[in-house]
Amino acid sequence: MRVGLLTGGGDVPGLNAAIRAVVKQGEGEYGHSIIGFRNGWRGVVDGDVFPLGRQHIRNVLTQGGTLLGTARFHPHSSDGGIDGVLATLEAERIEALICIGGDGTLHAASKVAEAGVRIVAIPKTIDNDVWGTDRSIGFDTAVGIATEALDRVHTTAESHNRVMIVEVMGRHAGWIAVTSAIASGAELVLTPEEPFDIEKVVKFLKHRHRAHASFSIVVVAEGAVPLQGSAMSYEAPVGKFGEIVAGAISERIKVEIEERTGFDTRVTVLGHVQRGGIPTHTDRILGSRFGTAAIDAISRGETGVMTALRGEDVVLVPLEEIAGKVKQVPAELLQVARALA
Numbered sequence: 001m002r003v004g005l006l007t008g009g010g011d012v013p014g015l016n017a018a019i020r021a022v023v024k025q026g027e028g029e030y031g032h033s034i035i036g037f038r039n040g041w042r043g044v045v046d047g048d049v050f051p052l053g054r055q056h057i058r059n060v061l062t063q064g065g066t067l068l069g070t071a072r073f074h075p076h077s078s079d080g081g082i083d084g085v086l087a088t089l090e091a092e093r094i095e096a097l098i099c100i101g102g103d104g105t106l107h108a109a110s111k112v113a114e115a116g117v118r119i120v121a122i123p124k125t126i127d128n129d130v131w132g133t134d135r136s137i138g139f140d141t142a143v144g145i146a147t148e149a150l151d152r153v154h155t156t157a158e159s160h161n162r163v164m165i166v167e168v169m170g171r172h173a174g175w176i177a178v179t180s181a182i183a184s185g186a187e188l189v190l191t192p193e194e195p196f197d198i199e200k201v202v203k204f205l206k207h208r209h210r211a212h213a214s215f216s217i218v219v220v221a222e223g224a225v226p227l228q229g230s231a232m233s234y235e236a237p238v239g240k241f242g243e244i245v246a247g248a249i250s251e252r253i254k255v256e257i258e259e260r261t262g263f264d265t266r267v268t269v270l271g272h273v274q275r276g277g278i279p280t281h282t283d284r285i286l287g288s289r290f291g292t293a294a295i296d297a298i299s300r301g302e303t304g305v306m307t308a309l310r311g312e313d314v315v316l317v318p319l320e321e322i323a324g325k326v327k328q329v330p331a332e333l334l335q336v337a338r339a340l341a
Contacts, residue, residue, distance in 0.1 A: 001032045003298055004094040005052060007066040008040030008073070008105035011275055012124050012138025014283030016060040016067055018100055021291025023057050030299050035094060040101070041108055042073040045084035049092055061284055064141075064277050074104055076111035085112055096298045100124050100290075102136070103326070106306060110319040113304040120297045121306040121319060122290045126274055129173035131325035132317040133308035137290065140282040142169070142274040143179050146219075149270055150184035154217055161214040163205060163257055163265040167250040169274055170221035171243075173328045176274065177221035178337050187216040189337045190253075192223035193328050198232040198253070202260045209263065220250050232256055246271050289314050 005022055007015050019036075026032040036052040037043035060067055075081030089097070096118040099109045102125035113119040123130040126142035146168050157164040166186075168176045174191025181189035187208060190196045205216050222244050226232040234252055237245045247269040254265045279287070290307040293314045297305060305316040 001030070001095050001299070002035055002093050003032050003295070004035050004037055004044070004049075004089065004092070004097040005068070006037040006040050006044060006097070006099050007068045007070045007124075008099060008101035008108070009070060009125070010072070010102065011065045011070055012126050012283075013064040013141040013275070013277060013279030014137040014287040015065065015100060015124060016057075016063050017279065017284045017287030018122055018124070018137060018291035018294075019052070019067060020057040020060055021288045022098055022295045023052050023054065025292045026295045027054065030295070032295070032299070035092060036068050039069040039071040040073055040105065041075050041081075041085070041099075042071045043069070044088050045073075045075055045078070045081055047088045047091065049088075062278055064275075064279060072104065074108040076108055082112065082115050086115060086117070089117060096120070096303070098122065098294045098298060100137070102127070103130060106130065106319065107323050110304070110323045113319060118298070118301075118303040119319070120294045120302060120316075122294050123306060123308065126176065127170050127173055128175040129170075129327050131322040131327045132306065133327075134311070135286060135309045137283055137287045138275070138279075139175065140286070141277070141280045142176055143183070144280055145274050145277070146176050146180035146270060147183040149268070149273075150180055150186055150217060150219065153268060154184065157215040157217055161264065163216045163218065163261075163263045165218045165220055165250045165254055165257075165265065165267045167220045167222055167247060167267065167269045169270070171223040172326045174221040174224070175329055177219045177224075178329050178333055181219040182337050182340060184217070185340070186219045188218040189220075190218065190224040191221045191329060191334070192225065194334060195225050195227040195230075197227045197230045198256050198260075199230065201253075202257060205257065205263065206261055209261075218253070220253060222246060222249060224249055
């Protein structure tokens with residue numbers, strides 16, 4: 001069988017582990033030919049392909065990024081995109097497709113599956129917001145990077161008696177913000193799940209600095225927003241692709257805190273640092289498990305499904321069940337973050 005493989009959306013650590021697992025299991029166990037598509041769904045539409053063999057996956061387990069390249073392109077949102085996908089798959093004699101991506105890539109996968117293509121998807125996103133799976137590839141590494149950064153910021157904040165605002169990724173869900181805040185002992189965390197009241201933020205900081213500390217760490221997810229009708233009005237600026245402008249919300253919060261408290265306040269935006277570098281052992285293992293499960297599913301004739309981690313088990317969930325949904329941080333975890341402030 002000729003099986004196509006692509007990675008779409010933002011890169012994350014652990015993608016190469018999944019690619020490696022698909023190739024090794026596909027060739028070694030089933031005798032399949034794995035055909036790589038460069039630069040995500042764009043490569044499928046353009047017919048940018050190359051055979052993926054064992055020589056391509058040597059020593060990639062520890063490497064970040066994706067050896068296939070990636071792009072933010074969705075065929076169902078482009079004129080003739082789905083037709084282009086079907087034409088390429090027919091020309092290359094691709095019998096099934098494995099796509100690795102976040103919500104946008106997986107939504108595209110569901111549309112391509114509806115067009116009659118056999119598809120198995122693998123979830124990856126540092127935001128950990130893909131519905132239906134407890135964990136996505138890349139999340140563990142991103143949290144580790146954010147936690148280390150917060151640990152480092154802590155010492156300089158204490159030395160200079162400052163409020164330090166650290167912005168992390170998370171447009172629709174605050175998984176990185178909440179988990180890194182708990183792990184690092186940050187004082188406040190602001191997420192998309194719970195719009196914040198700037199007056200309560202300021203009151204907390206004033207009380208803390210009067211009572212027992214002269215510094216504070218505030219973790220802000222890029223998608224955090226003020227409570228509607230509160231003392232802070234704000235509309236998030238977006239870039240040309242609809243993405244939130246990095247640092248915008250944190251800079252605004254900085255101004256509000258300084259004006260209302262007089263505290264010296266600084267901003268650190270982690271940005272794409274969270275995506276890069278060596279994947280943790282957790283992401284290497286998860287990528288390997290998902291890659292193996294995906295090629296096993298393809299070989300059994302499964303289609304329209306996504307690999308998912310449920311507890312300790314890797315299972316398959318229908319793509320139609322996850323399309324358009326966002327997995328947000330549960331109230332219990334948000335309460336833990338508040339309780340430990």
